[in-house]
Amino acid sequence: MPKAVVFDIGRVLIEYDPEGFYDGVIGPERRKALFDAVDLHGLNLRVDAGERLHETFAEAACRHPEFGNEIALWADRWIEMASPEIPHSVRLLMALKAKGVLVLALSNFGAETFEIARAHYPFLDLFDQRYVSAHLKAIKPGPGIYAALEQGSGFAPGELLFTDDKAENIEAARQRGWRVHLFEHPQGWADCLVEHGILNEEEAA
Template identity: 35%
Template sequence: MSEPLPLVFDLGGVLIDWDPRRIYVPALGEAAAAFLLERVCTHTWNLAMDAGRPFDEAIAEKQREWPEHAEAIGWWKTRWTGMLGGPLDGTVALLGRLQAAGHPTYALSNWSAETFPEALARYPFLRTFRDIAISGEAGLVKPDPAFFRLAADRWGIPLAGTVFIDDAPRNVAAAAALGMDALLFTDPGRLQADLARRGFPA
């Protein structure tokens, strides 16, 4: 008898509520926080740390570039835990049902190796995955196809046909290009319906 189909989950935005606005808006206000996150502490800058660049190095360089925002830039490390919200309970419950039905579950996440231990300690459900591939440990980030291939090889699963769930359209598109059954996550209800149509337990 063949093993049930595997599923690969993203973490932030799918199973864990992560949002840097949580620390910046209360401290700076909406407008200043928006400027900081769009122009200073950008997605690309954070992605470099997700790929393994040390926080201290990235922050120091950014502080030299934007000295007037040096204190707030430093919060990216000193207040990082404040960016974490709770688990997204609807998705976590769905994950548990899939695991109870025998489906192998894995996680593929853009996450700094420096901060991921905090997430492991805070969210016990992370330990229910068969394995988690973290970009900061691999030195690769989604949507790089090499990161998907590296994880699949490590887990011994095929890319073709494996269900992949992510909230970032660029990552979903990259996974689909590799032959994965890629689902864009918007909310637990839609994900449950998408999986039910594929024969997974509701």
């Protein structure tokens, strides 16, 4: 049986839908024009790698003045893109914690956005250890962030069970010998935890 359970955060414990946010604020047509002109996801990845949130998006707004106000929304209203929590996933985290299972977070996250998320979602403080890309200057699916967790936690790869919504992140962990589950919905993750003998069906409900 695995000795520690590792969670990704975005689209596993909390929803993350920038396109949906922008559709609601500026409309689908303007949103498509914005995303076609500006690599907002690429900017966010730079933040996840350790760059500062507001500075990164402010520079992009200067380079694309025709979309300046819209680009600024990413930094100013980020929490609205990272909402709401996924209730069943949060229950699973709490059930694991209550049972004394070691729970770790492994997530691509900016330093500032992670603090915003922590303030908004107190359950993020339940993790025994958190491995955040901006803190480590290493991003999934690169090997450095996985190695940091192995070294920091002291667990062998086969003792870790990891869930993530991105296939490339799961495959990188699998190649290291981790046990893995591709997150598609909370019930599938619940079933995985039961199959591994970590939770029973009542605990995973």
